[in-house]
Amino acid sequence: MMRSVIKGVGTSLPARVMTNADISKIVDTSHEWIVERTGIHARHIAGEGETTRSLAVAACRKALDDAGMSAADIDLIILATSTPDNTFPATATMVQADLGITRGAAFDLQAVCSGFVYALSTADAMIKAGQAKGVLVIGSETFSRILDWTDRTTCVLFGDGAGAFVLSAEQGKGDNKDRGILGSNLRSDGRYNDKLYVDGGPSTTKTVGYLRMQGREVFKHAVTNLSSVVEDVLIDAKISASEIDWFVPHQANRRILEGVAKKLGIDEAKIVMTLAHHGNTSAASIPLAFDAALKDGRIKRGQLILMEAMGGGFTWGATLARY
Numbered sequence: 001m002m003r004s005v006i007k008g009v010g011t012s013l014p015a016r017v018m019t020n021a022d023i024s025k026i027v028d029t030s031h032e033w034i035v036e037r038t039g040i041h042a043r044h045i046a047g048e049g050e051t052t053r054s055l056a057v058a059a060c061r062k063a064l065d066d067a068g069m070s071a072a073d074i075d076l077i078i079l080a081t082s083t084p085d086n087t088f089p090a091t092a093t094m095v096q097a098d099l100g101i102t103r104g105a106a107f108d109l110q111a112v113c114s115g116f117v118y119a120l121s122t123a124d125a126m127i128k129a130g131q132a133k134g135v136l137v138i139g140s141e142t143f144s145r146i147l148d149w150t151d152r153t154t155c156v157l158f159g160d161g162a163g164a165f166v167l168s169a170e171q172g173k174g175d176n177k178d179r180g181i182l183g184s185n186l187r188s189d190g191r192y193n194d195k196l197y198v199d200g201g202p203s204t205t206k207t208v209g210y211l212r213m214q215g216r217e218v219f220k221h222a223v224t225n226l227s228s229v230v231e232d233v234l235i236d237a238k239i240s241a242s243e244i245d246w247f248v249p250h251q252a253n254r255r256i257l258e259g260v261a262k263k264l265g266i267d268e269a270k271i272v273m274t275l276a277h278h279g280n281t282s283a284a285s286i287p288l289a290f291d292a293a294l295k296d297g298r299i300k301r302g303q304l305i306l307m308e309a310m311g312g313g314f315t316w317g318a319t320l321a322r323y
């Protein structure tokens with residue numbers, strides 16, 4: 001069976017760090033409230049000249065270096081983002097141009113915070129179908145540009161950044177000892193469109209709009225939805241939760257991450273959490289967390305990694321991979 005092997009990982013964060021103390025000067029909030037309710041201490045905020053495109057390109061270059069591969073090896077780019085540089089063309093094609101790639105295909109994928117898991121699953125399906133051999137899967141976001149900086153219920157939560165995986169098609173045996181993506185499960189339920197959305201768009205207001213969220217409502221669904229989708233991935237792959245080496249979830253809220261781990265019976269010490277330093281970077285949060293755990297030596301080759309995310313739509317999903 002063809003497997004999508006994670007050959008390289010790279011990330012990029014804007015230079016500017018905004019702490020909870022900095023945000024407390026803008027809106028009526030406090031470091032204590034933000035830490036207690038979310039686990040966030042600081043986030044990176046894009047400055048002039050830093051965009052979803054530039055962050056993505058920097059992450060891709062590092063991922064290619066890490067993989068020991070060159071841009072010439074890439075025949076597909078999937079960029080998960082809700083904050084593209086322009087309404088069109090796809091930011092993925094801009095990344096393609098910046099990397100000097102003129103073959104294959106490049107497109108953006110929109111599943112908000114679940115974008116990276118959706119993109120991994122799509123890339124894996126295309127690799128298995130023989131449509132691609134070398135894939136850049138990117139999550140890149142500049143949510144600071146769609147935040148209402150007068151709304152304390154949302155602006156304290158998000159940050160900017162990018163992360164990329166290089167996936168390569170390699171022949172596997174077809175069992176769960178193979179390296180690469182072992183399974184994914186994606187879900188959505190559009191009845192919850194109004195719980196987390198942006199109040200503008202090209203076809204409605206002709207503006208970009210600002211992020212709006214009923215946080216408590218999203219929270220209510222998160223642990224149940226995420227646990228259920230992870231359970232299905234584990235059953236399909238014939239892996240038990242105790243076999244997972246590292247749990248690398250989308251970083252929305254410390255309480256959600258711990259709740260999902262507890263429900264699944266995953267040891268809390270196995271949760272990779274970068275929320276404190278990055279905030280919620282939407283589609284970028286999984287590769288950013290993955291990279292942090294690679295750099296500090298936690299994630300090693302051959303280990304089983306569980307990734308999951310939930311976001312606007314609602315969309316949610318999970319991917320299991322042997323690194």
Ligand code: UT7
Pocket residue numbers: 028029030033034037038113152153154156214215216217218219222251252253256280282310311312
């Ligand atoms: O990544 C996409 C998916 N998104 C998520 O998963 C987010 C899910 N939701 C959450 O993480 C949490 O719901 C939040 C962190 C957004 C909010 O935490 P909460 O414990 O659900 O708080 P709450 O919304 O119930 O608000 C509690 C109180 C309210 O005051 P009252 O009505 O009790 O007087 C809020 O007005 O906290 C107040 N509040 C704040 N206070 C200080 C809301 N935001 C702030 C703030 N600083 N920034």
